[in-house]
Amino acid sequence: MRPLTHAGTRRICRSRPRRRLSKPAAVRVALALAAMLWPIAGCAAPATVDQGAQCAPFVRALPRAEQYTRLLAPPDSVAMRSGLMVLPPGKDCGWHSTQNYEELVICLEGAGEIETEGAGRRPLAAGHYAYNPPRTRHCVFNTGDQPLRYIYVVAPARPASSGAVRPGHAPEHRPARQGPGPLGARSGSR
Numbered sequence: 001m002r003p004l005t006h007a008g009t010r011r012i013c014r015s016r017p018r019r020r021l022s023k024p025a026a027v028r029v030a031l032a033l034a035a036m037l038w039p040i041a042g043c044a045a046p047a048t049v050d051q052g053a054q055c056a057p058f059v060r061a062l063p064r065a066e067q068y069t070r071l072l073a074p075p076d077s078v079a080m081r082s083g084l085m086v087l088p089p090g091k092d093c094g095w096h097s098t099q100n101y102e103e104l105v106i107c108l109e110g111a112g113e114i115e116t117e118g119a120g121r122r123p124l125a126a127g128h129y130a131y132n133p134p135r136t137r138h139c140v141f142n143t144g145d146q147p148l149r150y151i152y153v154v155a156p157a158r159p160a161s162s163g164a165v166r167p168g169h170a171p172e173h174r175p176a177r178q179g180p181g182p183l184g185a186r187s188g189s190r
Contacts, residue, residue, distance in 0.1 A: 071083050
C-alpha cells in the first residue's frame with residue numbers, strides 16, 4: 001500500500017477554548033450526521049439501489065453499552081454500516097483501512113486521538129468528528145482517563161454521478177487484540 005498524502009490539511013486552532021457539547025447535543029449531532037450520510041448509501045434514491053435491497057426509516061435509542069455494539073448494517077440499510085465503540089483508557093481500536101468506504105467518526109464522550117496515515121495524530125474529543133477518505137489506514141486511541149465513546153459510520157465511496165451502490169463488507173472498529181503497532185505494521189489491519 002502506498003502512503004497517502006493530504007494536500008491542504010487543516011491545522012487545529014488551539015487559541016480558542018474548546019466548547020464541549022452536552023450529551024444530548026452530541027447525540028443530536030451524531031444522528032444528524034448519520035442522516036446526512038443516509039442518501040450516500042442509496043436509500044434516498046431507490047433507482048440506484050439493487051432491486052432486492054429493502055430499507056425503511058427508523059429511530060432507535062443509542063444503547064448504553066460498555067463495549068462495541070453494531071448500530072446499523074444490512075438489512076436495515078442498503079450498504080451503510082455503523083457501530084458504537086467504547087474504548088477503555090489506554091486502549092485503541094486497532095489499525096485498519098477504510099478500503100473502498102468513506103468513514104465518519106463522531107466522538108460522544110471522552111478524549112483521545114485519531115492517527116491517520118499521511119496526516120498524523122489529531123485530537124478527538126466529545127462533540128468533535130473526524131473524516132477518513134477511502135483507502136486510508138487509521139487508528140483511534142483513548143488517551144484520556146475515562147472511556148472514549150464514539151460512533152463510526154461507513155458508506156461505500158462512489159462519485160455522485162456513478163449511480164450505482166456497490167454493497168459489500170465494510171470495515172468495522174473492534175477493540176484491538178494486540179497493543180498498538182507502528183504506523184506501517186499490520187496488527188489489527190482489516
